[in-house]
Amino acid sequence: MRILRSLLSVITIAVAASGQDVDAASTSQRPPRPEPIDVVELPLPPVAPSRAEGACTPLINPRRTGCIGIETLSFQAGDFTPDGNHVIVNVEFVGAPAAPNPASIYAGEQLILIKADGTTFPNGDPWKCLSCGVPPDQARSLDPERDYPHVFRSGKKALWGHNILDCGGVDLASDGCTANRTHIYPIHWPITVDGSGRGGVPRELRLHPDDVHMGWSSFTANGGQFCYFGRLQFNANPTVGEPLAPRYDLVNVSLLDARDEKLRAPIAAEGGELRVNRAAITVGELRGFSGAGDEILYIGAPWEANNIDVLAVHVVTGAVRRLTSHPDYTDPVAFSPDNKWFVAMDTRVSQRQMWMSGMRWLPPLVDIVAVTAASSTRNNHERRFFQPILIDRYGDRGDYFGQQVNAGGDGSNGSANDPNWNGRADPAFSHDGTKIVYWQALVVPPACGGANPLPCPVSTAEGGRTYRVMLARLTSRKPGKPVKVFDVPDYIPWATPFPPGSTLPESPYSLLPGNYTIRGRVSGDADVVLGEDPVIAGRIGSVSVTYQNYSDERGYVVNGHEQVSVEIKLPDVWNNLVHWYSDIVQTGVVRATKKTSPGGFHLEIHAVTNVFQANGTLTTTINGVEYKQPANGT
Template identity: 35%
Template sequence: MRFNLVYLFFALSASGLSKVIKHDIPAPPTPEPIGVTELPLPPVTNESCTPELNPKGTGCIGLGKYGAGFQIGGFLPDSRHIVAHVTYAGAPSAPDPASIYEGQQIVLIKTDGTTKGEPLAPRYDLVNVTRLSSLKNDPPFAVNRDQLTFNPLTNFVGELRGFSGRGGEVSYIGHSVESSNIDVFAVERSTGKVRRLTAHPEYVDPVDISPDDEWTAAMDTRGSDRQMQRGAINDPEWDGRADPKWSPDGTKIVYWQDLTASPACGGNNPLPCYPSPYQGGRYVRFMVANLTSREPVELPRVEPVSDGVPWGTPYMPGQQAPGFPRPSEGKYTLRDTKGGYANVTIIDNEDLATICSIRESFTRTNPSVTIENAVWFSDLVQTGNVNATKKTSSNGFRLSIDVLTNIFDATGNLTTTINGVVYKQPANRT
């Protein structure tokens, strides 16, 4: 699983929000009823998958602590089956027929409560693969002599989130428009035209666009003020994980959750750990949100399109990803679209990891692939419609974090104040 920050609820957004800009925010859609159901999973074992645990001999699964070895997929075309990634455990040795239920596997799970049937769908081969980037595309940051320009609506695809409902667009995590603001974008496959789907300072990542392209299901921490965790539907600390997926008929959204486990709770962390209510102490569960007031959508067949992506790069197996241009070392002026400017000085060190600017400096090193060490000095003041400051201790704010465990460890302080509201860093070891 890629995400260490877990997602806590999903919001249904009408397609008009895809055009949102700061001064033109449409009204939210009308609330609608949503019924949430839990999908069945095999029994859990910490040792052997015995007949007492699994009389049918169809396998047992592991605990799924931290969500490891589990992930939800999407619906099959019938909207009644979902694909899921699970990890089997404790299988007997061959030639026992149950020996096949071991390790990581892909399974189908029924969502309608029935126990019979044979889902069938066409298979496919993977051909004509295209990398969704090209050195010919304009980069987000461009240099013209001593002027630095920024254009976030360039088709430099970050983390891919999937296709739109009708397949004409690809959604992805793009370059931050505002500082450190994670948002989702969509790029038109045939033209490379980019639009911004979300605009909010809270964290958003997993999204899925409905089959008719009219709605977006987004899992984020919006409305919680600073990425605080929100409660699950009926019990504490069951946190939403990526990714939500629409059913082809537009009446269901499948997602999954895991239970907070140490060190994300207990010990130095003020958040308590809660016991699992499930057999064997299982930490994961798969859920379906049923949009009970909606009728199934009937969509016309998608017409075939060219395999080519004009703004992409054809990929051959074994081919290395190219490096992309970035501003070279030097002093630049970056002008705001509304007025004002910033003087920017870029200094490369041996690791190409240091960027400095007036009144704020940030140095990053990577002792290993997953560990980030940062030294941050800041003394910024903003006045006007929003009065804000961002300040560090006199000796700086020094942070070390492993992205695989996401446990916070820092010395010094980083304090942001916005219109009198003070935001401080989390406690260490949380």
């Protein structure tokens, strides 16, 4: 599949006209030219027709090295080995025969390497299993969480969810890496969930480029989410904490919450005035590190209304910069080891979020209550609308919004840019910067078929499986080298030390109900009313904003009114009922409106299942182009 020189063809009328992003790291940096990219699908083990014992027959796999299932379930692709010729993948083997058949080891969740250079391993397979057949005494008390596989930069270890696979000092890709010399150790964090507001179980662990430190997110018992940074320390003979088996402990942990009160609140009240604080460090969901490891990448508090972006904060100075600013949603992101590029999984190709976030330069006031809705409507059940976007290290700016990696093809079933194949977490660069790997999942029921107006497509992948791994070759590039890894301190200077027994801080949104004013960065102002939640004491439940010639960016003037209230449908803290009323007009560089139907727009959305149910409409129109919210079930 050939991708020619193709600049991301996205909403030029609406977005490119939105002016220079004053918050980009360096608006003086000239955007790069689009480059040629080839995209191919990488091989995976053969597919068994069912999960039943013995379904993986010698006819399907003559070498008897395992079969995988049709559905995604626990599948997840990771990153490259140092040579760039192998990609690490978490699969679920199904249909294995019963023991003592030698093929019985190819069962359940396992960690494999797949070839990325068209060659095969010595047995003729383009994959090999790293975790299959490891002796039980060398894989004691494995944690069942086995997501986000990642190869250590040394190439000799792999992060496998909450476990670390170690091949005894040899490269994972080498013939010397065998089951008998492999050990798999669980990762232990001595923090418990007890409903008291203490830290919880680590999730979505990300390895720092130094192979020693890690970052992760964690949910608390009441639905809060916090992020952490710590160091891996091998413990060969633990005497306290579970499991009492050789393990890696997370030590010297910092809570990524600024100790300086001035850097905590994204929106602060100073008397009767509100101020948006773009220097605030609001690490809501940790997404990894820069190529040098000097910055932590994260989803944070929006800088513009309803616009969820990736930010970066320096591990020592605490300086924050915005990497993406396109109105659509960005989440999974990965930097190149040379620190010059990043690839983001983003909905900007599908224009999924333009109906809500397409009007630029509105202050993020309604997000005080609506941020959960803004971050949840990007999905429909398990269907993501992400596609990989290649962006230089300086991020979105002006009319530069990167280059779609898989723009080639005719959009037909199974093509590289088939819109029914959507990107998942995480993408990755090869060490020499010439390749990108990402994986996709095909839309399946209930996001298609039945009552859904989208018919379910027929998979073109081998065996009809609904997931695939894609390799993008940046064909005009010369191989480079990773930059020197930044020497990070064990404790982040601006963060909060978090030893066992620590208590989480209060929410940085310490705003009180009342009437406020916010002044535009350029001109005008807005009257803001923050209303208290009638059920949850101390929580802001509604935001009402009236704009009067308000401008945060020269040439963009806003007038009108917007009001949003949100009910949290307890006891499920993730289920939100949103009532939205909007009648806003923007003039100047663009002519834009954001309007709800006469009775308002009413949305019920669950942040975990992403089920979209709405009454009424919310429409953003930019220079005559209308963006309407998706229909229920789409």
